[in-house]
Amino acid sequence: MAKRHYTYNDIHKTVQRLADKVVEFKPDVMVAIGGGGFIPARMLRGMLTARGMKVPIFAVSLELYDDETNTTRSSVTRLQWLGENSDSVSDVRGKRVLVVDEVDDTRTTLAYCVNELQKTNQPATMAVMVVHNKLKDKRHALSDDIPYFAENVEGDAWICYPWECDDIDEHDRLALQEKVIEKAILRLESSLQFNLGSRR
Amino acid sequence: MAKRHYTYNDIHKTVQRLADKVVEFKPDVMVAIGGGGFIPARMLRGMLTARGMKVPIFAVSLELYDDETNTTRSSVTRLQWLGENSDSVSDVRGKRVLVVDEVDDTRTTLAYCVNELQKTNQPATMAVMVVHNKLKDKRHALSDDIPYFAENVEGDAWICYPWECDDIDEHDRLALQEKVIEKAILRLESSLQFNLGSRR
Numbered sequence: 001m002a003k004r005h006y007t008y009n010d011i012h013k014t015v016q017r018l019a020d021k022v023v024e025f026k027p028d029v030m031v032a033i034g035g036g037g038f039i040p041a042r043m044l045r046g047m048l049t050a051r052g053m054k055v056p057i058f059a060v061s062l063e064l065y066d067d068e069t070n071t072t073r074s075s076v077t078r079l080q081w082l083g084e085n086s087d088s089v090s091d092v093r094g095k096r097v098l099v100v101d102e103v104d105d106t107r108t109t110l111a112y113c114v115n116e117l118q119k120t121n122q123p124a125t126m127a128v129m130v131v132h133n134k135l136k137d138k139r140h141a142l143s144d145d146i147p148y149f150a151e152n153v154e155g156d157a158w159i160c161y162p163w164e165c166d167d168i169d170e171h172d173r174l175a176l177q178e179k180v181i182e183k184a185i186l187r188l189e190s191s192l193q194f195n196l197g198s199r200r
Numbered sequence: 201m202a203k204r205h206y207t208y209n210d211i212h213k214t215v216q217r218l219a220d221k222v223v224e225f226k227p228d229v230m231v232a233i234g235g236g237g238f239i240p241a242r243m244l245r246g247m248l249t250a251r252g253m254k255v256p257i258f259a260v261s262l263e264l265y266d267d268e269t270n271t272t273r274s275s276v277t278r279l280q281w282l283g284e285n286s287d288s289v290s291d292v293r294g295k296r297v298l299v300v301d302e303v304d305d306t307r308t309t310l311a312y313c314v315n316e317l318q319k320t321n322q323p324a325t326m327a328v329m330v331v332h333n334k335l336k337d338k339r340h341a342l343s344d345d346i347p348y349f350a351e352n353v354e355g356d357a358w359i360c361y362p363w364e365c366d367d368i369d370e371h372d373r374l375a376l377q378e379k380v381i382e383k384a385i386l387r388l389e390s391s392l393q394f395n396l397g398s399r400r
Binding site for chain 2: 035050061080168
């Protein structure tokens with residue numbers, strides 16, 4: 001399992017690429033899944049503002065219990081949800097909601113969040129943006145009519161986010177090193193293919 | 201008014217320096233003021249985890265109406281608060297709460313948030329962490345018994361955060377340029393003082 005270090009600027013640029021697609025969905029409001037969704041949601045808000053769209057961020061906080069069963073409901077707990085006492089339910093009701101998180105691994109949290117919003121808060125429509133989607137079998141599914149914006153990564157990638165690191169300079173050095181190695185491998189591969197091709 | 205560009209890594213390192221002081225407060229939970237508080241809160245959570253403290257993040261979202269009066273209550277609107285329906289009120293009640301935001305300018309939002317938490321959610325005690333505190337006259341005050349963690353900046357600084365920028369490479373170039381110029385000015389100043397001193 002290869003480690004993948006992403007710098008803050010890597011994440012910023014990925015969210016920027018996704019923002020170009022998100023604008024077409026025309027979200028009224030974001031629902032950031034905390035804590036992972038907080039940084040990408042805040043980045044995205046600035047980018048949407050620059051594109052003339054004012055999209056407020058609401059936050060929900062969920063705790064995922066990985067109980068290795070297929071029952072979504074029993075394995076996710078709400079720590080914070082959109083509250084009745086703050087008019088935020090009505091703020092989401094009938095609106096175009098973009099759910100934001102950092103990574104889609106088993107899809108459990110995302111599926112729970114989308115289903116729960118649908119049931120409790122009745123948005124007009126929903127879409128999902130995650131920074132990274134691991135290409136692997138998912139334990140839960142999202143409805144096909146939900147637009148999904150993400151950068152795909154290998155299913156077994158061991159993702160290291162900058163906000164989880166202790167030494168940011170060392171983290172960035174590792175990120176750069178991985179990029180250099182990846183480039184070298186790609187060059188080696190294409191060179192090998194060229195040589196194999198010319199031998200045939 | 202001088203522009204000050206901060207890179208993501210600048211912010212990360214500032215939050216890291218503040219984290220060393222925050223641990224002494226021993227927060228049970230963070231309340232991030234959205235959207236500004238989301239990024240520093242998420243950074244801080246990773247750093248506290250690395251120091252053996254599991255501190256969940258709850259989010260509140262406020263809208264500040266700058267009506268140029270001194271009435272806090274009329275100028276801030278709750279967009280999202282800690283909801284009754286999610287047990288998050290009880291999660292804050294009786295706990296040590298760290299309120300997190302990006303910048304303390306007029307102190308209006310911070311004061312509103314701290315007062316409102318005190319009144320509605322009855323934490324045991326509170327502290328405040330902001331990335332930057334502008335050294336200027338504040339329109340609202342925080343109680344003296346509230347520990348306050350921040351990096352101080354000039355009162356008239358025009359702060360440019362990376363999550364507000366369109367071109368992150370250009371943003372980082374400007375940040376570096378400002379650091380180089382600031383260093384040069386400091387050297388020039390100390391050199392002038394040395395020459396003036398030796399002439400006396």
